[in-house]
Amino acid sequence: MCCCRPTTEHVPVPRRFARPGDAVPGLVGTVGHNDLVKNDDRAPDTAAARKARGAFFTPPQITRYLADWAIRSSADAVLEPSAGDAAFLVAATERLRELGAEAPALDGVEIHPASAATARRRVAQAGGKARIRTADFFDITPEPGYTAVLGNPPYIRYQEFRGKQRAQSRRAALHAGVTLSALASSWAAFTVHAALFLRPGGRMALVLPAELLSVNYAAAVRKFLFDRFASVELVMFDEQVFPGAEADVVLLLADGFGAGPSGHAVIHRARNAESLTSELVQRHWSPVDPSDKWVSGLIGSRAVDELQTLHDGGRFSTLEHWGDTTLGMVTGNNGFFALSPARVSELGLRSADLLTLSPPGSGHLRGLTLSPGQLASLGADGKSVHLFRPTGRLSAAAQRYVEAGHAAGVHLAYKCRVRTPWYLVPLVAPADLLLTCMNADTPRLVTNRAGAHHLNSVHGVYLRSEFATLGRDLLPLAALNSVTLLHAEMVGRAYGGGVLKIEPREADRWLVPSPELIAERADELRAVRRTVAALLGKGRLLDAVDAVDDALALNADLESVQAARHSLASRRAVRSRRAR
Ligand SMILES: C[S@@+](CC[C@H](N)C(=O)[O-])C[C@H]1O[C@@H](n2cnc3c(N)ncnc32)[C@H](O)[C@@H]1O
Incomplete structure (x- = not known):
């Protein structure tokens, strides 16, 4: 998860690859009118350039963990909606190959041309074929074609997430019935929009800012996830896993798209990215109201029950009751x-x-x-x-x-x-x-x-x-x-x-x-x-x-x-x- 600002500068002579309204070959969904970003395979994307545009890419322990969880068969269709340098697509390629796919083809979207070019190269080196569209993800009309959607959406705070892009992202979320407030960061709409590319029963594995659990503007996203997926799992970290980034992250593992609502969430707790295994400490948690803050999921039902009982029995009241x-x-x-x-x-x-x-x-x-x-x-x-x-x-x-x-x-x-x-x-x-x-x-x-x-x-x-x-x-x-x-x-x-x-x-x-x-x-x-x-x-x-x-x-x-x-x-x- 990062605070990536999409960069479209230094764009040389365009090589058009799709007309607005065309179905994108290899990518389920159609490209809209405004945001066909020109492809630039020549501009180098160095670590310094990535840093300059605030991009922190996901460490391999996390991409591997999420790819292993989300991809379960060599025939799974995979989409990475903000592909960056293909950190996830490389992990997904490896996973698909392990499952028996010879030269797996995967789809991605990336707004930054140089990153998209790097992503194609890296997936090819890993033995796969990445069909990466250089486009604004919000400009692609979703069609439910994927078994697994993986990634680490851009995290652009509302102060910088303005104008047409924000309006478009909110429209995309609205398309899924989710109304986002003007305070929402970009990841919120990205998450909702990404889910709409899933086939029924599909899985979504994302790195998201930990504010998913607590901020008021994310209430609609929390509710959407609970309503639409049959199961919602979260992995929370004790330590910061993106040392360079300001924000904490959680991993979202949402399974069974279209088969919700999910009555409970499973919360896993890991110390850091290195300690991610399939045997993390688990905790089941059933929220009274899914849009409420999810932090109670962290602490176990005994303590939450105590709070509830003390409140219901009139021993405790909210501060608002006092004044x-x-x-x-x-x-x-x-x-x-x-x-x-x-x-x-x-x-x-x-x-x-x-x-x-x-x-x-x-x-x-x-x-x-x-x-x-x-x-x-x-x-x-x-x-x-x-x-x-x-x-x-x-x-x-x-x-x-x-x-x-x-x-x-x-x-x-x-x-x-x-x-x-x-x-x-x-x-x-x-x-x-x-x-x-x-x-x-x-x-x-x-x-x-x-x-x-x-x-x-x-x-x-x-x-x-x-x-x-x-x-x-x-x-x-x-x-x-x-x-x-x-x-x-x-x-x-x-x-x-x-x-x-x-x-x-x-x-x-x-x-x-x-x-x-x-x-x-x-x-x-x-x-x-x-x-x-x-x-x-x-x-x-x-x-x-x-x-x-x-x-x-x-x-x-x-x-x-x-x-x-x-x-x-x-x-x-x-x-x-x-x-x-
Ligand atoms: C947090 S980085 C993650 C990159 C990669 N998924 C990873 O985990 O290493 C987010 C990526 O999203 C891209 N991006 C930002 N806004 C986008 C948009 N509207 N559509 C598609 N990609 C976008 C950025 O250029 C950046 O590469």
Whole structure:
């Protein structure tokens, strides 16, 4: 899987090979009007050139594993829709020859002429014949002619995946009944379009970005796979298998096209590409809703059942049940707008020019509260606990500061430019609770006793009035339990560096103890509050969690919950170590 940008530059005199609307010989499907890419066998495709266009080709252990799985007879008809240098087609040729085919013919599509030329050569060297069409895959109308579709689709983020190509890809997906949002990366439509080239009962084996499992825009693809295939298997890796690429990958092995829906998925877990064998650890998993995130497939049914039971029994509820979670303020330039007490005195600003602020970042939000006293000591340490937000007429000092900002070009920052006057940051009311969005260990809820405003490095949680008193008092404490920690790993997203990020929409679905459970266990929770705060102060999160688990007296299989959380959290950590 890679972030390949299709390249069509340096195209010499065209050698036409098909007319729009023609059936393509050797390739099931027809070529459309616009995207017959000219063939260029002469341009060399060096490693440097591939790197320059962001192409990372699939390692042989993976192509072999997928080819062995997908190709089961010497008569199988094989298509590679983004053939690149034929990493898959070479593996497929070898597999077909092992199965008895003498000189197997395989089909491929590749938009980049030089790669297509290399692919033909490499397949010939491997003893096969590659009928590679140099074309945009989305421009080929699918016909169900293949037993096996294999490959590693291009991964072009929506920001770069624009214009006609994106429109065409979305149309192709729509053809399969899949509506993709404008945020979808190219692989999503590629996956859906590729499936339509399968005969009934056919198999599709693809390398896909791991975001297939979790991102919201991939929900339609997840549902499509479950609906259309009789069986869906995934291989997930503990380590990064494309060290050069930014994203993690999963292998998709979908069998029995047209014979869905598949009631469950089989998840295999491998350490890395070298450890791919046919005897990987397996886990069966039946999603309640196939379009939901698939990460629960990673952790085993015991832990998922526990979560479900606690939710259904009313012991846990979503954070949305408690209140609304929203994004914090965007200043446009924190260096200008967020000020330390020392800087405030230096500038001579008055209290009418300032608001109380939870300083940028969230390192200071690792306890249970943000109190006025804590804010004062953060300020004494030089942290920016004031927001420059003058009210009424500007004081002389505020006027000078605004002019200095103007002279320094602060007003030109996008967020400043689009508001009038540029120096008045749009306010977001102080929240009841602050929720950290980027987390090395787990997202933290913190009671905002200081009534501080917050920036977009944290989210604000605004509790419903009926839960406000209880929630401010005990929800941050009660949320430090094993179940909530596990669910954070499931609703959040693993980011570079092993960070767990949680967005407001994800926080809405996050399972925390319900108001009823907290009210019932309030005395026990209060009794452990000091101990928990002290443990957090020493960085002993998991000991604090044990104390809260005891206080909540959860009648649950906490061991599987903790093991599942450990498994997901260490996956994040292993990846970040490997990425360094
Ligand atoms: C991730 S690379 C994979 C190459 C090869 N399948 C492998 O695994 O080594 C994706 C390939 O898709 C090609 N590609 C990008 N957009 C395409 C499109 N719309 N139609 C056909 N090929 C495309 C790129 O040029 C690149 O060679």
